[in-house]
Amino acid sequence: MRVKTFEAASMQEALSxxxxxxxxxxxxxxTRTKQGRGPLGLGGEAIIEVTAAVDxxxxxxxxxxxxxxxxxxxxxxxxxxxxxxxxxxxxxPVVAPPxxxxxxxxxxxxxxxxxxxxxxxxxxxxxxxxxxxxxxxxLRELDQMKAMLSRIQRQGMPAAQIQLPPSLLELYGGxxxxxxxxxxxxxxxxxxxxxxxxxxxxxxxDPERARLFMRRVIANFIPVASPIQLEPGKxxxxxxxxxxxxxxxxxxxxxxxxxxxxxxxxxxxLTLDTFRLAAxxxxxxxxxxxxxxxxxxxxxxxxxxALRFYQDRTLVLIDTxxxxxxxxxxxxxxxxxxxxxxxxxxxxxLSATTKPKDLSDIALRFEPLKPSRLIFTxxxxxxxxxxxxxxxxxxxxxxSYLGTGQEVPQDLELATSRRVADLILPVPQVxx
Numbered sequence: 001m002r003v004k005t006f007e008a009a010s011m012q013e014a015l016s017x018x019x020x021x022x023x024x025x026x027x028x029x030x031t032r033t034k035q036g037r038g039p040l041g042l043g044g045e046a047i048i049e050v051t052a053a054v055d056x057x058x059x060x061x062x063x064x065x066x067x068x069x070x071x072x073x074x075x076x077x078x079x080x081x082x083x084x085x086x087x088x089x090x091x092x093p094v095v096a097p098p099x100x101x102x103x104x105x106x107x108x109x110x111x112x113x114x115x116x117x118x119x120x121x122x123x124x125x126x127x128x129x130x131x132x133x134x135x136x137x138x139l140r141e142l143d144q145m146k147a148m149l150s151r152i153q154r155q156g157m158p159a160a161q162i163q164l165p166p167s168l169l170e171l172y173g174g175x176x177x178x179x180x181x182x183x184x185x186x187x188x189x190x191x192x193x194x195x196x197x198x199x200x201x202x203x204x205x206d207p208e209r210a211r212l213f214m215r216r217v218i219a220n221f222i223p224v225a226s227p228i229q230l231e232p233g234k235x236x237x238x239x240x241x242x243x244x245x246x247x248x249x250x251x252x253x254x255x256x257x258x259x260x261x262x263x264x265x266x267x268x269x270l271t272l273d274t275f276r277l278a279a280x281x282x283x284x285x286x287x288x289x290x291x292x293x294x295x296x297x298x299x300x301x302x303x304x305x306a307l308r309f310y311q312d313r314t315l316v317l318i319d320t321x322x323x324x325x326x327x328x329x330x331x332x333x334x335x336x337x338x339x340x341x342x343x344x345x346x347x348x349x350l351s352a353t354t355k356p357k358d359l360s361d362i363a364l365r366f367e368p369l370k371p372s373r374l375i376f377t378x379x380x381x382x383x384x385x386x387x388x389x390x391x392x393x394x395x396x397x398x399x400s401y402l403g404t405g406q407e408v409p410q411d412l413e414l415a416t417s418r419r420v421a422d423l424i425l426p427v428p429q430v431x432x
Contacts, residue, residue, distance in 0.1 A: 003029065003053045011296050014050040015280060024281060026054040031298050164189055167207040171214055171425070178424060179356060180386030184393055188214055215421045218389070222417040225373045225398035228255070228345060230265050230314050237307065237316045237341055241334065241369050242349035243362055244322035247377040247403055249273075251349060252317045253286040255401075257409035260290050265314040269294045270306055272337060273321040283319055286408070300340055307341070318344070326365065335368050346371045347400055351378045356387040363395045377403030380411075385423035 004022065008014035011031070018026050029051040164172060168189045175185035192214045228238050238255070240248045252269065259265045269287050271280060271294065280296060287294035293310075297303040310316050320337075323330045338344055348371035350359055363374075374397050376388055392399060399420065405411030413419070 001053050001055050003051065005049060005051045007047050007049050009045070009047065011048050011050070011298060014048050015296070018050065018052045019281070022052055022054045026052045029053050164193060167210045168193055170207055171210060174425065175386065177384075178386040179384040179390075180424065181356065181390040181393070184390055185386075188217060191217060211425065211427075215425050215427070218424055219417040219421040222389070222392060222420045223396075223398040224415045224417050224420075225400040227400070227414050228259075228315065230259065230263060232265075232314060235307075235311055235313060235316065236345070237318065237343060238345040238347065239318035239320060239338060239341070240347050240349050240375070241320050241338075241366060241371060242322060243324070246322065246349045246351040246354075248322060248349050249282055249286075249319055250406065250408065251375060251377060251401070251403055251412065252283070252319050253290075254403075254409040254412035256286065256290055256292060256315075256317055258412070259315050260292060261409070266312065267292045267315045267317065268310045268313045269317055269319070270297060270303070270310075271295075271319040272297055272303075272334070273319055297337075300337060303337060303340055328365075331365070331368060338369060345373070347373045347375050348397070349375045349377060350391065352376050352382045352385065352388060353378050354387070356390055359387055359391045360394050363391060371397065373398055373400040375399075375401045375403065376415075379403065379423075380405045385420075388420060389424050 002022070006014050006017050006021075008017060031048065031050050033046050034049055035046060171192070172185055172189045175188065176182060180188075192210060196210060196213065228236060230236055240252055242248055256267050256269060260267045267290070269283060269292055271283055273280065273283075284294055295302075295306040295309075297306055307316065318341075320334055321330075323334075338346065346369060348363065348366050348369075350362065354362070374392070374395065376399065379385070379402055388399075399415040402413050402415050402419065403411060404413060
């Protein structure tokens with residue numbers, strides 16, 4: 001690892017020098033402000049001193065690939081010609097054995113009883129085919145139920161606990177296939193069963209009617225938040241927190257682009273993420289494209305002064321560093337930053353591709369930051385959306401936005417309860 005200390009008049013200038021000399025993979029070790037030396041050694045301006053480091057192993061290109069054709073067969077022109085097969089020696093013809101004396105022909109056989117037996121067998125086979133045709137629908141449904149019960153058992157819910165009619169058992173299997181928590185799926189089915197039983201016999205309820213009813217139950221349960229409220233002449237501050245790799249910086253760019261281009265509001269960006277220069281560069285590129293200011297805050301005092309400077313703005317979006325949620329020391333430092341903002345609107349950003357158990361653990365560990373809303377990103381990178389419902393049940397925070405891709409600002413949509421119900425329990429194509 002190579003470590004070097006730089007001095008500059010501002011933090012932005014220091015970051016630019018570090019990037020030129022050490023590359024984008026450099027990271028900040030420490031920063032401090034010291035008094036410069038003016039004429040006669042007195043009265044100099046303040047200087048930012050930044051110590052950065054970079055791993056010398058980074059940036060090396062991949063090792064050259066050695067070897068030949070990596071298992072490919074050589075062209076026909078270069079294949080070794082097959083050696084001619086040696087001629088087989090001539091074989092002697094087989095000598096036929098002498099014919100035995102011909103025996104007298106047997107007496108003619110009576111085939112009538114055999115014909116009657118064959119007709120009886122044919123009739124029995126036709127009867128079995130007719131019966132099988134009549135029962136084909138029942139057999140198919142039984143096979144589907146067996147497969148569903150097998151899938152339920154593999155998901156960890158014993159079949160003995162499932163006391164549901166066929167119409168709801170099918171819905172339960174669909175929820176399980178979408179990675180909804182087994183207990184939440186069972187409670188949804190039991191609630192639907194009670195409601196439908198009051199209206200009639202749940203055993204005879206049409207499956208599609210049960211599906212539409214459960215979709216309404218899910219939609220009524222999902223808590224959603226209104227978008228970030230902007231008022232002309234009043235500053236609104238929103239911060240995005242969450243683990244590494246969930247798309248906080250891209251989501252901030254989408255929010256800033258929508259507020260600036262669609263709502264025609266004055267926006268500023270502020271980042272606390274100085275652990276890697278590449279993160280600052282990415283947000284700087286978005287800021288230049290949108291023509292909005294970007295401020296890098298290294299201390300709590302930097303944060304205060306930046307917010308005082310941007311009082312004329314309608315929206316300030318704060319990007320925070322992504323960390324391992326188990327690193328309590330870093331989370332505590334970030335908590336102290338956010339405590340300086342009593343009116344901040346904090347959104348916890350989670351990825352829809354994260355395992356359900358990890359989602360619950362991450363939400364619990366970020367609880368000290370007091371997030372008031374949830375954002376789920378990367379919906380385009382997963383095929384199951386049940387963990388979104390399971391997380392909302394456990395965390396009890398409203399859902400504000402859904403990220404559906406990398407395009408800025410198109411791939412960010414306001415969360416609605418109907419949209420989440422569509423993800424959890426899709427409407428069949430014939431009904432859509």
